[in-house]
Amino acid sequence: MRFGVLGETRAWHDDGTEVMLGGPARRALLALLLARPGEAVPAGRLIEDLYGDPEAGNALQAQVSRLRRAVPVEHTPAGYRVAAAPEDVDAGRFERLADEGRAALRAGDPARAAVLLREGLGLWRGEAFADFPDHPAGARLAERRLAAVEDRIEADLARGEPTGLVAELRELVAAHPLRERARELLMRALRAEGRPAEALAAFAETRQMLADELGADPSPGLAGLHRELLRGGPAAPPAPLTGFVGRDEDLAAVARLLRTARLVTLLGPGGVGKTRLAVEAAAAHPGEVCFVALAPLRDPADLPRAILAALGLPETGLLAPAAADPLARAAAALAERPPLLVIDNCEHLVEAAAGAVWRLLSDCPDLRVLATSREALGITGEHLWPVRPLPGDAAVRLFADRAAAVRPGFIPGDQVRAVCRALDDLPLAIELAAARLRSLDVAALAAGLDDRFALLARGSRAGDARHRTLRAVVVWSWDLLDEPERRVAHRFTAFAGGATAASARAVCGGPGVDAVLESLVDKSLLEVAGGRYRMLETIRAYAVEQPGEDASRAHAEHFLALAQTAAPHLVDEGQPHWLGVLAAEHDNLLAALRWAVRAQAVDIALPLLGSISTYLWIKGVAGAAASLAAELLRLPPRPGLEEEYVACVLVAGGDRDQVHAAARLLTASRSRRYPFLAFRWLLAHAVDGDLGAAFALLTAERDGPHPWSRAAAHMMLGFPELAAGRLEAAEREFAEAAASFGDHWGKAMTLDALAGVAALRGDDARALALTDEALALTEGLGAVEDRADLLCNRGDFQRDPAAARADYEAAAALARRAGSPTYLAAALRGLGDAAFRDGDLAAAGRLYRDALDRFDPAWMKSVGNRVRALTGLGRIAAAEGDPAAACARYLEAVEAGTTVGATFESARGVLALAELALGEGDAEGAARLLGAAAALRGVPVDESDVASSARAVLGDAAYTAAYETGARLSHADALRLAGLHEAAVNRALAVTP
Template sequence: MRRSNLPAELDGFVGRAAERAELDGLLARFRLVTVVGVGGVGKSRLALRAARAAQNRYCDGAWLVELAHLRDPGLVEHAVVEALGLADGTSRPPREVLADHLADRRLLLVLDGFEHLVDVCAELVRRLLRSAPGLVVLAAGRRPLRLHGEAVLPLAPMSDEDAVRLFTERAVAAWPAFGSEAGAPVRELCRRLDGIPLALELAAGRLPSLTVEQVLHRLDDRFRLLTGGTRGAPARHQTLRTAIGWSHELCTPQERLLWARLSVFAGPFDLEAAEYVCGGPDLPADRVLDVLGELVAQSVVAREADPAGPRFRVLDTVAAYGAEWLEALGDAHRVRRRHRDWYMGLATWCELDWFGPRQAEVAACAESALPNLRVALEVCLETPGEAHLAQHLAGTLWFYWVGCGRLAEGRHWLDRSLSPASDHEEARLKALRVLGYVAILQGDQTAALRALHECGERAALSGNALAAAYTTHRTGCLALLSDDMPRAEELLGRALGAYRELGELNSQVLMGQVELAITRVFQGDLESAVALCEDVREVCEERGERWTRAYALYVLAYAAWTRGDHVAARGLLDECVAIDHAFHDLVGLVLAVELLALVTASEGDPAEAAMLQGAAGAMWEKVGPPLFGSAYFSAPRTLCEQRAVEALGAERFAGHLAEGGRLSLDEAVARALAGRGRRGAGEPVGGRARRGGRWVPGMRKPAGSPTRKGGETAG
């Protein structure tokens, strides 16, 4: 008797090293292992490779049973008998023949494409495993058999690297002139096709007629484009539509309905979102959980871990198939509006909860929801008469744009939402004041002034005192970054007074108090600045607020350095850097690293100070004009550079600066936070007399440094 009926491998592509190793390990430990995944993801290929690699461990070999072509459940046992090459002319049932044959054999049985016959296959496997102790079953399908002792290996789409390798190999085979380059269009194509091997191979097959860019352009109709699989491939793998459609055929009517409605989601979503958006006619919200569970079991929907909690995801290719059905059902408009309403509500909840102990959770939630928030914004902008909803949503997300390092994207949506005219004054005022805030932090004073001017005029005409207070506040910020300290102090003080009268208290209000403290510390009034920030720190501790707290710590560190207390300054900045990095707030982070570089130079380590300055310079490239173009904010950098150059010389300083500029963001943060343990006390740099961090008579001031009465300036 032959020891195997496994087909020869038709291609040389290996890939999926981690998955192959995991599957091999499972086969060594379990008697039933099932590889599950969406259509075209490579389940059969992986199972066959694993069987080939493991067959020598089984003295009676490895045997493949292909079930995808069967439609009659009564033929499953006959198919297994036939695959094993058993000849039995008696009237015994095939199940008895199999049990007798396998009873004393050590054998690997591979069942491929069983999902449409899952109940019959599960019962057969259960009986065979019970009667044949040497039998190991490796199954490959779109859902598990759900038997006791079954080990399930969910097969995700290919990694970016493997997807590019596979596409490139298939592309060269189909069109030798393609070459082997893996440029941006190839990477984008692999991403758009979700790393699904079948889709990548079908796309590569189009290269004799189309360029990669042309294939990308036509992906909106991917099911018409991706056809024509290789000869000899299973019928269900001849086109992408049939591969995904095969899963669709196996679904119940309610599963198909949920699949269609889930197509409106982009990226990860949680159960509550699915219940709200997809519940409705023919599918009550309280049934969504059970139906969703079945789609997960069939690999139509993936469940994944997320910093914001458990989430579900539908691959773009699977969603595209569902979207066609949603349009055919005539339900697309209703479901998309429910999706928009859910994410508008989510954004509102997040804004309210930002000022409190769940701030980190809110940041993670917004990050996870970003793809769906983008969809919601697009729906608002594409629907006539709903620009005000886009303005409200883009303005509500201020905490994410500003607090989580998304200034550029926030600016994009705010600009787009404000382009159409709108009669909804409240929404427009909110978007305008947030646009002014974002533009200020980007260093775009012209856009900031334009937005704040319109906001102020509209607030005055409509009698909106709160919008007027925010306008005054942001105008004060603009004066602060423009080095007009007296005006900044006056406007910020006026805004804080208005907030008190209106009973407004949130992270933005506290930030206004920190900004007022900055005007004071820059003018040398350390006592007042420290008092303001200690008050902010106390409120933040009571509320559990961390984002604004980090900025208060920055000002307190500035004051500590100015007094010559480097230990306190470093401790405050360490906490500041850690918080800002956790929130991905690049503005707060780069300011803290700039000041930390000066503290490091003051501690006697000019080389490390130059490294940190280089890292900060790289960060500014992602934020806007370095130190906002402000002489006050630039003073620590200028002084730090002066001290480091004095100690190192211009050439060595430049070398360390460049080295710091090559650090990744995470590396720069790790280096900054490790600084205290790496440095000793050291002598003051340059050997000159220093009095704390202040300028002393006879010390050369950096060009452009602001001055105070008597010719001194703080820091």
């Protein structure tokens, strides 16, 4: 007899027929007896649990008597028992399977673990001990069930099967918010689906919840995963879906070459296994690996951006100027921490690939590149490794391995070797043929191949014979498809970078499309991994040539709908999620845009570009669409799509007339489908000479219809107030923006601005708290460069020197990985400050000079750090007894602040000049300079050590008079008092609001 307590209590005879137990009292009694199968339960405990009345012995005996008619209940001196082993009860079987599943998972066999855990979890029919819900065993089993669900999810992740796990884990986290393992698995599942921004957002939510509910920090496991996500890092090679057969010698040889050669190219025909060999070689490489897939690319100009994307880097940060040369940015990142760069499928872009590889190797002395191609790159120092067809025995093993997947228990016979030989022992051809054993036997397979090759493989089998062999087997595989399969396969060629199941259904359409997709997977025409379907490029190239329905418009319309759904959420609290969704479909979105532009389908192209423009800017990848936007500008405009036209101008980097036309359209329009547009225009063009247009647009936005636009206008209006030294007005604008932004990006940038104001007021504690809040928000965006900037700022606000140094070092590491010279310069400046505080003047000088060599002097975000570095060099000169050199450096710092109108930054140099004056015995001059610094900064600065010393020398009245003399000066006169030459003063007046 078998028993069940994982749900309502039930019993079954050995033949499977159910035993009728009777009412709830008898089921509750049986549940209590089955809590420990085979063990006696004292009558007193049963009475207490069932009735709570010591006098209920007769009632218990009556229930036992009735239960005995259905179930063998025995009476012993120790109490009542059911003669059952743990394995006879579903709870016992579940616990055994859960234990075995966990053991298999820990032993590195996730496939077996998943099978065992699914079987165990399948035994549950409801809540454990549902007929006795207060039994302690029920709570224990519920906990075991949750752990088994988590184990099963971990096994699925380890098998590379994340499909559906995110939704399941979100439900699990919602039901059990304090289970950190579930939250960690959610982060891992999001990362596996290519949604790192959402994974970071999930961590931020977890950290806040733990702090609020428990006053605790995340566990070491969660914190470690968080660090991995923040590091981001290069794209890993694709996870193999099948075993690796017959390439041990190749693998060893490639590993030897990579130890000595800087460029190794795996050379061979299509389908011979170059990519798979590269993936295995990369897996065996001891260091970091970055995998760059060139197969989806069509335009050589996209290759540098593909390398940047594979490195996990945008072309620019959120507020940084766009990189003029993406390849230079990639080289800067690779030079600092070079991985093994695997560049796959170079043949169709061989000249561009050769040029890029040559430059990267030249600029990065420690870089190594492993390329795959059908022809050599032709670069000096290139080492070629020809990848040949499999040896005969290995070809048979590969066939048998793939055949067993569709025909379990398959044993290869003599005919298999003949089939492999006919296929020239090409791995891809063998896999395609073996997949057909689901419906053919080996003899029919061999006959079909012979017939097909007689038609398709005419002429000599020398030279390009292997290319013809592969094509022949692809043709043969295609011809064996039925009509629905051909239709779906042909329509699938519209995708770039694969497709989710939902997208594949929408674009491929038709009845039974899910079954057809699975059939194409079975026949090796499609692969599925990471929740996405993918078609091999060799098969796609053939399928595109075949007659059939062109799905390009359906594909474009589908991704237009996705982009339009996402667009409003890119400026609200859903920002991290929707950025992740669009990032996962980046290639498809650009493919849809490319088709719409080339087909002159302006009704699709303009709305699509408008809808993805915010995504492109926030993720720093607008350059990928710039040439398409420029083409689109040459097409006839459409009435009612003025905002989309503006997006097009801004993405394309239009000419001056187009830029100013865009500003007029934005200022006149009351609609804001894309509220990021005005902000982007101001960021890119507000300093090109037409300040009137900029302020007209700002005014329009501040009173505009969209809350994000209004918030952005307040933020932008705060900066000229800050530059003019009007701190209270700046703080009001920033505070209004912070209260109005609903998205992570806007709020983080405004909190950063408010932190700067707090620091100017001397409130470092508030500045630190605001910066921490901004950092938490940027975690959800994966904004590497901007995190580096915020970490530098936090270092400046730290009162603990060790904490400040740690922040600067972390910022430097992020900036190096991002290939960002400006943010690296900021971190080096901070480390220079730390070295100066430690008394290491030589190290501080080296760091300051290194920083100055890297800054972009025309960029606003560089100015403050440039001023600090110059001031630091001045302090070193003063400490070394050279006041003239110190004065010259301080004046450089004052002038550096004026170049973009940031006179509040110039105040730092003026304060240093005051210190220098005091050291030379001019206390009155020091007091006037302190007042001038206050005039430039907009906040009193007479609480410093310099002020105290000057007051002690002069007395209160004389000090106050001198200080007030400086404080009443205009900005121009304050700069003149500091010693700035007239030409620099005039330049400052020209750019200061």
